[in-house]
Amino acid sequence: MAAAGISLSFSAIGQTSNGGKVNVSSARYLASNFEGFRFRISLLCHSVRVGVPSTASPSIIHCMSTANDVPTVSETKSNFLKAYKRPIPSVYNTVLQELIVQQHLMRYKRTHRYDAVFALGFVTVYDQLMEGYPSDEDRDAIFQAYINALKEDPQQYRDDAQKLEEWARAQTSSSLVEFPSRDGEIEAMLKDTAERAGGKGNFSYSRFFAVGLFRLLELANATEPTVLEKLCAALNINKRSVDRDLDVYRNMLSKLVQAKELLKEYVDREKKKREERSESQRANEAIKKCLGEY
Incomplete structure (x- = not known):
């Protein structure tokens, strides 16, 4: 579990040097250099493995999508943009659009x-991506708009993630x-997942699920490799995939x-240029004043 020590701090990057927000056009310029990062995001989300049951209970059928109620990708993206209309710095927006x-x-x-x-896996990825965003209120509003655009419940995501943590x-x-x-609310959730992953219900494995497992191990301080192996076995999940x-x-x-470091370097460089221009302007004004008095 080498990733247990990884931490992200974007607070110094989400703002300009004078406390203002990152200029959107500047961030858009930087985003053009993040193709490798976007590729990693695509890999994170793209792999989905499916367990298909031979029969399904009415409650499971209720959770399945049908051809009649499936919106297009463009409709989902449009719903997100309608729900959150403020501009998002491109260093964040590029990844959010890929994720959605x-x-x-x-x-x-x-x-x-x-x-x-x-x-839990998605909430973990989202919070790490958006850590240090210029506005906490906007960060929460973006989360709400994102999950609502997928016709799911953002509060359920947050509540279940918190319970698991x-x-x-x-x-x-x-x-x-x-x-x-064992008995308990979380134990019941995990048992249900294990049954579905074992072929007794609908289950779609994805890398967000793997991140959720990692988060559980991280919070329990379970760093031994054998713990992940046992947890995967208990949940009927392929450990190699995880x-x-x-x-x-x-x-990722x-x-x-x-990417965040690149943005910070750009912001710092622009700050230095502004300071140099300001000093030059003050010097010119002082010279003009002296010449005028002379």
Whole structure:
């Protein structure tokens, strides 16, 4: 679990040197250099593996998408833009647009069913991406608009992510993987996931799910590699897929840090240019004043 020590701090980047917000056109210029990072985001979201049951209960059918109610990708993106109309700095917007396209494809798979671990994974990625955004209020509003555009409940995402995080903090390496033999709200959620992943219901594996698993391990301080193996076995998840997807996640975080550092360098450089121009202007004014007095 080498990624456990990774942390992101964007607070120095989300603002200009004088406390103002990042200029949108400047951020757009920088975003053109982030194609490698966008590729990593695409990899993070694109892999979706499906377990298809032979039969489905009425409650599961209710959660499945049908051909009649599936919006297009452009409709989902349009719903997002209608719900949040303020400009988003391109260093963030470029990634958000990539994410919402890929998550749309996950959301409207025939076998899709909402999953709390998936929600935890998405919330983790979103919060790390948007950490240090110029406005906390706008960051929350963007989250609301994003999830609503997918016709899901943003409050459910937040609530389930919080419940899983609180539960994981109270676990040990041993108790984390012993959920099948215990009772409780979170244990019931995980048992349901395990049953569906084992072929008794609809389940679509994605890399957001892998990130959710990683977050559980991280909060429980379960750093031993064997814990992930046992947790995957208990949930009927392929550990090789999780290992591969966590590698992509770690690489994504690295690219994200580089992108933020690039933006910070640009902001600092522009600040220095403004200061130099200001000093030159003051010097010229002083010279003119002296010549006028002479």
